[in-house]
Amino acid sequence: MYPAKFKGKWLPLAFLSPTLLILVVFLYYPVIQTFVLSTYRVAFLGLRKHFIGLGNFIELAQDPAYYHTVLVTVIITTAIVVVGMGISLAIALLANQPIKGAPIYHILLIWPYALSPAVAGVIFLFLFSPHFGTVNYLMSSLTGKELNWLGDPTLAILLIIMASIWKNLGYNVVFYIAGLQNINTEILEAASIDGAGPWRKFWSVTFALISPMTFFLLITNITYSFFDIFGMVDIVTKGGPLDATNVMIYNLYRDGFEYYRSGMAAAQSIILFVAVVGLTLVQFRTSGRHVHYGG
């Protein structure tokens, strides 16, 4: 594909070796260790352990509560990814209009990204707390109705989704703006001359051209909703009510660090890991196929 290459077999490996070394030592090795740990019944974060083979996995497979956790994760992840990215793209399109002062909007929109998930959680907790939160106060003075945001399972899920989308909005918007600004305007003009309406122009030109960005954001958003959401759930709902927001990463954390079932937590890590890998592979197969990566 690229005619212009340098020669040498060992040189590129030398260039890659620091990266590979770190990845092998600090990512692959601990992951393998986690695999090993998942076949033990472990006490005290590894102080004592008994080999039990697939025992942890079998127990999870027989636990209806774990299926519930998986289901909750799927719902929350789907909502965050689809709705979050949809809103982000819409905002990015808006902010990418050729108007005066656009950079100011770009700067204003990034703010939520500068907060950690836990801090974002605290803010949302105060906004939505059923008894003294601002949202319920406004709602009751406008409509006379109050909602039990933390006590009602459906509302609690909704709250976590809203907070997570909000927190990640800045990140998505900025990436999308970057993607949109790099679209060659000539292509869009050519499409206009061809008589394409704004809708068609968007789908067949703009959306197609930013598909690599969408793909990249898809992966980061999925990992975000699988893992980074932890701080948010811990602060806002603690996995409740009635386990409604007990996502996989939170369940794993509780087993590992609150209940001292490290083997069980390791088994869940593996499941989570396999799930993310599986999802990403599916994406590579589907959306990824249209995305040309070169090289």
Place this chain on the structure above:
Amino acid sequence: MKSTRKLFILAVVMVIALMVVAACASKTTTKTNPAQQKVVTKIVEVTRIVEAAPKENVPKGATVVNFWHAFGGGRKLLIQRMVDDYNYTHAGTYVHVENKGSYRDTLNAAILAAQQGNPPHLVQIFEVGSQLALDSGIFVPFSDVAKPSEYHPDDLIGGVANYYKFNGKFYSMPWNSSNPILYYNKDIFRKAGLDPEKPPQTFEDMLNVCDKIVSSGAAKNCISWPLHGWFFEQWMANMGAELANNGNGRDARATEVNLTSDAAKTIVKWWKEMYDKGYYAYSGKLEDWDGSDAIFVSGQAAMEITSTSDVTNRQRDAKENGFELGTSYLPYPASSVRQGVVVGGASIWLTKGHPQKEMDAAKNFVIWFTNIENAIRWHKATGYFPIRKNSVTVLKEEDWFTRNPAYKAAFDQLLETKPTKATQGAVIGAFPQVRTIVEQAIEKVLAGKASVDDALAAAKQQADKAISDYNKSVK
């Protein structure tokens, strides 16, 4: 160009060298050999210089004692001040104090550090972590290290000393001890036409009082307390019911929890009635102390049940929001006799395997930290109990309780507690998990998803399994 290239190559070589060290060291995961250790320490030292973090002034030759605790907020600052006092007045010892996040974070960090052979000398551990701490095997009983003549166990208030005695040994030094009391807003009581000096004593009283408060519109809700297993445990003890079998886990390792007992059902039924009638309010989140505080402090409920350790804070809140605060005992069902409460809170544990000199320094610090004067200081600043009888005498001589009646209820409640296995508190290995199971069962009942009997039966099954899993894992 040439110099850039040289620089670049140098950088790459450095990075690769670093990686090689990392790789070599990581291969020897079980034991690091001294030579490599040296190289690594060198690197660590170099980065230390680069960091140039402000060094604490550790006096030369002083024995350093590391002390980890779980207090954030203003209490962290108070502890730092107390430790500074100690360091200032005790040459030869330097106590290094660190806040390690929540109770759970602190215990986790200590266990992880112990696995690396480098635990802090002193760790604050919450009461439900006691069995975990015992089983972890990283701690040494306090009474093995200190002589009674040094730490005066007889001077400790009965209930406080009881909790931390396991297998006849005094394991850890009680520090922050508390139990739940009733706080109430006297202004709302007056508004509802109730006697502000007569807070409800029993479950039945509570229902009557709440009816008046809510129906008169004096407050939106009657009472709040966090949906936390701790309150359930306290009510069990107050009725003289043991939470776990085998003498609440004190005669032998607990294997079952008594969640289907009549006492348990009485508590949850009352809780449910309070909730259904709109008297009881909580934020909707489990273990949400702040949520209940907010409901009470903002005047949306006339009463709150929470820890005695909040007396000082709650007094400040009442003053700021302009209402008169009262405190009273934890209510109990009229059908039973009030037995008293379990001592909650945490104690200081000593880890094994330090040189004698450090052990002595750590022990001496703990003795000082919990002595008469410091127990008073700690009590006045927080509302946690003064754990020493002599501290109480001093406080009484100062007329402290007369001048600060809010502290009195907390204290009397503890003194009147009858020393039984039930009020001594349960010891369960899987306690953190059992707590969550109980909370979720109550949550289910309140939400109307299960009857009291069904929810408790299911919870018992889950909890017993958790306990058996735990017991298997520590064998």
Place this chain on the structure above:
Amino acid sequence: MSKKTRKELLTHLALIIVSFIVLAPVLFALAKSTQTRAQVYHYPPILGPGTALVDNYRAAWYNFSLGLYMRNTLIVAGVVMFFKTLLSMLAGLGLVYFDFPFKNAIFYFILFTLMMPTEIMIVALFKLVSNIGWGNSYLALTVPFLASATGVFLFRQHFASISPHLVDAARVDGAGPVRFLFSVLIPMSWNTVGALALIQFIYMWNQYLWPLIIIRENTHQLIQVGLRSMTSQQDVTNWGIMMAGAIIAMIPPLVIFILLRQQFTSGFALSQEK
């Protein structure tokens, strides 16, 4: 009014509304950061400024040593940003401008780590890092994060979008790959560098669990752990101070973003197909 200005005005209006919605929670936090504990808990909620602005910010800064934590985090994030960029660039160079066996396999091997967050293997990582002897040092906070799948991915994309003629030209000049990197690639890569630096900075800035367990002394601790120590469960939280801390802690990432924004938006390589 022409159609164009009307459209522009509408766009402004829409953007103002959107920005307000996005910013509202932050403004809310800003208001709460000036309130005393009782004001925070007041009902109906007080949405304007409270009376504790100076007290809260002073307490956050002095009593909870946010300055120290922020400085520590800046150092750690700076080191990670620099080396991560360097290593990713080298890897990108190797992947794009050379041919060697198993090239794609190696690329996927790197990309795969995108799905291995520290959280899921933290116990194993803790053991490894403390066995190396890095417990309580900044090495533990930096070295494991120096390699980055995102970085390699971004540089690979970017390098691939640079015209191959440049390589030919460089070879005619007799430049080796290293000189090529410095004289051709890096000057053309500032945008990607900016984008990566921003992502990495915020990633490091938001680290909580790992520094909490691996760093023993709070003088070395990072900002999120510092923030969390304001809300520990064993005392009532003064939310005003906590919010003040959160607002202070927000400033560095925002400054970095504003500084790097131009690089970031004006040439993010992902959408360019060549």
